[in-house]
Amino acid sequence: MLQPSNVTSLAERRLLHETVVDQLRDLIVQGELAPETKLNERVLAERLGTSRTPLREAIKFLASEGLVELLPNRGAVVAPLKPEKMQEVFVVLGALEALAGDLACRNAADADIADIRALHYHMLAHHARGELAQYFRYNQQIHQRIIDCAGNATLAQAWRAMNAHVKRARYLANLSGERWDKAVKEHEEMIEALTRRDGAKLQALLRDHLANKLVMVMEALQARKTEAAR
Amino acid sequence: MLQPSNVTSLAERRLLHETVVDQLRDLIVQGELAPETKLNERVLAERLGTSRTPLREAIKFLASEGLVELLPNRGAVVAPLKPEKMQEVFVVLGALEALAGDLACRNAADADIADIRALHYHMLAHHARGELAQYFRYNQQIHQRIIDCAGNATLAQAWRAMNAHVKRARYLANLSGERWDKAVKEHEEMIEALTRRDGAKLQALLRDHLANKLVMVMEALQARKTEAAR
DNA sequence: ATTCGATATTTTGCATACAAAAATCATTTG
DNA sequence: CAAATGATTTTTGTATGCAAAATATCGAAT
CATH class of the missing domain: 1.20.120.530 (GntR ligand-binding domain-like)
Structure with missing residues (x-):
């Protein structure tokens, strides 16, 4: 017998890190976080309901996409819109x-x-x-x-x-x-x-x-x- | 007066996370880490001389480049070479x-x-x-x-x-x-x-x-x- | 008043701790 | 002997702790 209730089991399991990536990407793309906005880890983590660790991972991920810029020892900012x-x-x-x-x-x-x-x-x-x-x-x-x-x-x-x-x-x-x-x-x-x-x-x-x-x-x-x- | 010794100050300051990204990318590109190799965080972190945190950030970064694949709750593997x-x-x-x-x-x-x-x-x-x-x-x-x-x-x-x-x-x-x-x-x-x-x-x-x-x-x-x- | 400097506060970067999930292994059972 | 079950270990995912760097604050001096 088929297992109709199981089809979503793997796809559904989302990592917190991924939902944070999506949320953060949306915030940036929608302009909610304006270009060059400083990403304060403590504040953002609280806003997205997680701790700093997954947030930092998400920031690194988006940095690779070019949506955020990493400033050594000074955190990250939303990539400027030049x-x-x-x-x-x-x-x-x-x-x-x-x-x-x-x-x-x-x-x-x-x-x-x-x-x-x-x-x-x-x-x-x-x-x-x-x-x-x-x-x-x-x-x-x-x-x-x-x-x-x-x-x-x-x-x-x-x-x-x-x-x-x-x-x-x-x-x-x-x-x-x-x-x-x-x-x-x-x-x-x-x-x-x-x-x-x-x-x-x-x-x-x-x-x-x-x-x-x-x-x-x-x-x-x-x-x-x-x-x-x- | 100019500050000639300062010209490299910003460029030189590399984050541990970045050096880990480069090291890990090299390991993957050079084939040292074969396709589909499981990336054990504890082992890899030790090998690269850091803790798990920067390593995980590097893994997320490379995932965005497509060189590693993230498996929810099962870590990450070197992207298969299909x-x-x-x-x-x-x-x-x-x-x-x-x-x-x-x-x-x-x-x-x-x-x-x-x-x-x-x-x-x-x-x-x-x-x-x-x-x-x-x-x-x-x-x-x-x-x-x-x-x-x-x-x-x-x-x-x-x-x-x-x-x-x-x-x-x-x-x-x-x-x-x-x-x-x-x-x-x-x-x-x-x-x-x-x-x-x-x-x-x-x-x-x-x-x-x-x-x-x-x-x-x-x-x-x-x-x-x-x-x-x- | 502005600039400089010392100090206090905040924030980042990295390490570690802890809980939950997955993998492993031994044991039992058919 | 294979498969299943359950305990044990390992590994991952997230939170927290701590030191160093950056930033803000405040006061003194020009």
Whole structure:
């Protein structure tokens, strides 16, 4: 007889360290912990309901992802959100997404493409209603699904790490109507290329899409900077 | 008055945790700790001359790089060296190196290219003498330098993480004379393209070069597998 | 008032302690 | 003799302790 109650036994067992990693990553990506915030171990450990040891392990883990910076004998800070870093991240992310797009065109099942198309229509709906937060959610899901369709877990992991940095910048990108429309149009073309399984085209579209995204993020960062200077 | 003795103060101060990360990474990459070896904390800490705390932090750090796997409540093991994983890594590495090659052709200083060319000749010399270990050393240095010339620290870090996996497989790749000659020839063309600053060409060459490297690694893995099966 | 310096406090980095889980081993039982 | 069971040991995961480094505080001197 099968053991239906047992299927989750291994997956469920989460280490405190991992939940701390996820919580802390969320805090950073959501901007709850602003860039360059000092991570006080005692305070943070209390806030997350653990002791310093698992928290320190989590900090080391996130340091490897580049979300926090370690300062010898001075603890750790949330990684600064520098324009130069953003440029670098977008260049790498462009290469990874382009690769993923190409692979997805070869490997995706028809059902996967249908799913992505469905997500796309959801996104269109939220765009039409001007619902930015939900638009972003579906947008992220679409990109995530394209990566997953590439069928390369190593690529997916590298992408996630890079994308975390982009997500962090997202909350300060106030999409102007014009830019938003353009982004949607680009998505339209991407879905088309994916449906036609035109890898070369999708690759190019993803590159352009990310390049435009970078421009928006850079403008937002510039705006934040001038705002901070006044 | 200036404080000339102070210039190294910040850089020099290394955390025990970091030296442990480096030591442990080396042990894994060099194959001293074989794939799937269980990492006993007490034993390893003693071997590296520290306590369990910094060791555990190092393990978490390397887990993020994918060199060790965490097993809930069962510690950690050196990441297995699976053919599927290798394929994935090489695909991603191909995209990263191609990108780096393209960027290097734009951004490298003439002096950098001259340096790389010099490394290339060193490598040729060791190839001619059949000195495999030294050949590998210069080979790695050349690839590293190309990445560096791209002028993208984020790219460089992502590359290093991927490359660690490849390095790990290297020690079991018994270069046959024929394959070795071919690899050298490919390097010859790469240097040429870089000198001409032909980014598109270098990109393509790097892709092919890595694809061939993958074939060699896969054969070696296959050989090891059949050997283990007897 | 500002800067410097000594002292007190906090915080980090590492080691150790302790409880819970896993692994091992011996014993028993079918 | 193999499998199962239970006790024992080992190992992991987390908390805590302690020394060293960094930071803050306060007062004195220019």
